[in-house]
Amino acid sequence: MIVKNHDNSVLLTFDDGPTEYLSEILSILDEKNVQGVFFWQSNLLTNGTPWKRVLSNGHLIGSHAHSHPNFEELIYEEQYEEVRRSKEMLEKMIGNRIEIFRPPYGLYDSNTHRVANELNLRIILWKVASWDWKHGLDEVDDIVENVVDNVSKGDIVLLHELPQTIEALPRIIDGIRQKGLVLAEPSKKRF
């Protein structure tokens, strides 16, 4: 289970997509020359999901299960099916191996570890939560502060594909860099 990045760089991760806000998030990351990780739920995949742009810009794609259930409430077989299905659907779409998994809500139990091992997935959690899902467009300052005030070397940051995240993201990236921290390049490493 991973909560820190081993090379001291700060890693931005985006959960609960792909959503209609993905393209704008990608444009900001591209403009700022930042690479992140997208944990997608496979029940949101469509023919229009811009996965090629995600990969060609150097981002990684991981599994966030198929339908975003609470894994603590699922028996082993249900957990296995959620993860297997999402891994298979994502791999079929992008043509690459999916190697990382983030359990919905960050909730898991011993069965989740077993499922991840059996499906050759590393479980990636986070160290710093932006609480972007909790704060609306009128509370973008809070989202920026939640990250910039708390982030330090090697931290994995939790964000979501949401409109308020689009507003906060450029300031989050600038704020992290102003603290002298380096942002990760996930395409150049393996978890």
Ligand SMILES: [Zn+2]
């Ligand atoms: Zn989620």
